[in-house]
Amino acid sequence: MPSLLIRNIQTLVTCGDDTPVLHGADLYAEDGVIRAIAPALPHETADTVLDGSHFACYPGLVNTHHHLYQVFSRNLAQVQNMELFDWLTTLYEIWKGLDAETVRLSTLTGCGELLKYGCTTCFDHHYVFPAGAGDLLGAQFAAAEELGIRFHASRGSMDLSRKDGGLPPDSVVQTVDEILRDSVHAIETYHDPSFGSMRQVALAPCSPFSVSGELLRQSAILARQYGVRLHTHVAETKDEERYTLEHHHMRPLEYMASLGWTGPDVWYAHGIHFNDGELRELARTGTGVAHCPISNMKLASGVARIPEMLRLGVPVGLAVDGSASNDGSSLLEELRVCFLLHRLHSSADAPSGYDVLKMATRGSARLLGRDDIGQLAVGKCADLFLVDTQRLELTGAMDDPGAVLATVGLRGPVDYTVVGGKVVVKEGRLVNVDEAALAEAAGRCCADYLARA
Numbered sequence: 001m002p003s004l005l006i007r008n009i010q011t012l013v014t015c016g017d018d019t020p021v022l023h024g025a026d027l028y029a030e031d032g033v034i035r036a037i038a039p040a041l042p043h044e045t046a047d048t049v050l051d052g053s054h055f056a057c058y059p060g061l062v063n064t065h066h067h068l069y070q071v072f073s074r075n076l077a078q079v080q081n082m083e084l085f086d087w088l089t090t091l092y093e094i095w096k097g098l099d100a101e102t103v104r105l106s107t108l109t110g111c112g113e114l115l116k117y118g119c120t121t122c123f124d125h126h127y128v129f130p131a132g133a134g135d136l137l138g139a140q141f142a143a144a145e146e147l148g149i150r151f152h153a154s155r156g157s158m159d160l161s162r163k164d165g166g167l168p169p170d171s172v173v174q175t176v177d178e179i180l181r182d183s184v185h186a187i188e189t190y191h192d193p194s195f196g197s198m199r200q201v202a203l204a205p206c207s208p209f210s211v212s213g214e215l216l217r218q219s220a221i222l223a224r225q226y227g228v229r230l231h232t233h234v235a236e237t238k239d240e241e242r243y244t245l246e247h248h249h250m251r252p253l254e255y256m257a258s259l260g261w262t263g264p265d266v267w268y269a270h271g272i273h274f275n276d277g278e279l280r281e282l283a284r285t286g287t288g289v290a291h292c293p294i295s296n297m298k299l300a301s302g303v304a305r306i307p308e309m310l311r312l313g314v315p316v317g318l319a320v321d322g323s324a325s326n327d328g329s330s331l332l333e334e335l336r337v338c339f340l341l342h343r344l345h346s347s348a349d350a351p352s353g354y355d356v357l358k359m360a361t362r363g364s365a366r367l368l369g370r371d372d373i374g375q376l377a378v379g380k381c382a383d384l385f386l387v388d389t390q391r392l393e394l395t396g397a398m399d400d401p402g403a404v405l406a407t408v409g410l411r412g413p414v415d416y417t418v419v420g421g422k423v424v425v426k427e428g429r430l431v432n433v434d435e436a437a438l439a440e441a442a443g444r445c446c447a448d449y450l451a452r453a
Contacts, residue, residue, distance in 0.1 A: 001031035002047050004382060004421045009052035010389060011401045015059050015361045015375040021402060027057070029382035032196055032420035037378060048423060050416065054390050056401050059376050060120025060383035060419065061331040062364035064290040065269040067322030068124045069098055071106040072446040074327045084237045084299050085167065091324060092168045094453040100134035102449050105442045107143035112433065113329040115149055115425050116413040118385035121373055122149055125231060125269065127156025127206040128172050137186055141199050148424035148432050150383065152368055154204035154231060155186040159215050166210045176215045180222060187226045195372050196381050196420065207233040208252055209243045213259055220260035229265050229369050236270035237301050253278045262287045267367040269319065272302040279305065279312055288315035288367040293338045295321035306342055307349045317364030332410050335360050339406035353403025382421040385414040
């Protein structure tokens with residue numbers, strides 16, 4: 001069994017309940033699982049040995065909402081000042097040209113960036129399936145396996161095109177029967193619910209304004225039949241709220257609840273425009289929220305009520321959202337922006353820096369239905385990252401190591417990222433792929449893809 005030993009870790013932030021911060025501890029992992037955390041462990045040898053004497057060690061971050069295909073539609077001038085509905089309508093004309101190679105390379109690029117910034121698990125909400133595009137989820141899982149990241153894919157979907165009152169073009173929507181048939185195929189082919197799983201599948205119709213009530217209802221039934229989770233966008237904008245009121249005579253949460261879309265196996269992206277009663281209903285049902293602060297700021301969507309959610313016990317995780325509404329894939333950047341946004345908006349009621357770190361680790365793991373990741377403890381997966389505390393930008397900043405990533409932040413890549421006990425980032429560079437070659441291939445693919453639009 002492969003083994004990892006990190007000796008004499010200067011500061012180990014566990015995100016656990018009993019001993020959140022340890023000093024001078026060793027961490028030993030075998031077969032991808034943490035077997036011991038204590039000073040001066042008696043393990044003389046391991047397949048991989050790291051010296052942690054001037055490093056801070058953190059649980060791997062968990063990203064709960066992304067659109068990796070959007071990596072190839074970043075920083076486009078024509079959408080810079082748009083809000084969500086116009087932004088989507090414009091970009092669908094590009095996204096309808098997706099194919100398996102574009103998805104593979106955008107997944108390698110986006111997940112590679114996530115790994116370099118301490119993220120060890122990524123959930124991707126893929127919902128654009130152009131006719132004849134190939135096995136897009138297969139391309140994603142292959143890319144994730146090549147990098148070594150823990151990957152949750154979604155069989156997303158849309159069945160309302162413009163002619164039906166939705167936003168996407170006809171070429172990227174499917175019938176309910178086609179979607180459900182392929183959803184079964186995706187689950188049976190790729191979903192692994194076991195401890196330490198590297199690949200899982202969720203069902204994730206796009207949003208209340210691009211899918212029918214029948215698709216939402218049938219997806220919920222199918223997901224519970226197979227024991228997989230449910231995800232979609234909800235309460236992201238006031239336009240969405242107006243849409244559900246006009247078409248369904250209900251606010252978004254009431255509409256989703258009427259179709260079986262609340263409960264501890266459901267989490268929503270964004271959740272900005274919930275009222276007081278809806279927040280209490282999220283808490284009562286255990287329905288989660290993936291918070292995407294940078295995307296919400298860029299698209300002028302609003303500020304999610306995260307302080308109130310946390311006080312009520314709503315499950316909350318952190319996410320980068322799609323690269324076209326974030327323009328990057330760094331959950332570390334998201335972590336600091338989250339902290340600062342809520343300090344500005346809520347002052348003393350805002351979550352602390354350590355609270356935000358726990359949101360990005362344990363909170364995010366909870367949204368994905370996992371208790372084997374999100375903290376560093378014996379019996380948990382050995383997913384972690386290491387940061388050299390002797391960096392100039394961290395000098396004098398380590399008085400509160402649990403908060404420093406949110407309060408001070410980290411401007412460059414982490415030094416090491418470990419997933420399942422395997423080093424996948426070493427000295428700030430990806431281990432399993434040639435970054436320069438990947439950037440060149442991805443750049444060519446991106447140029448060809450955009451030229452087709």
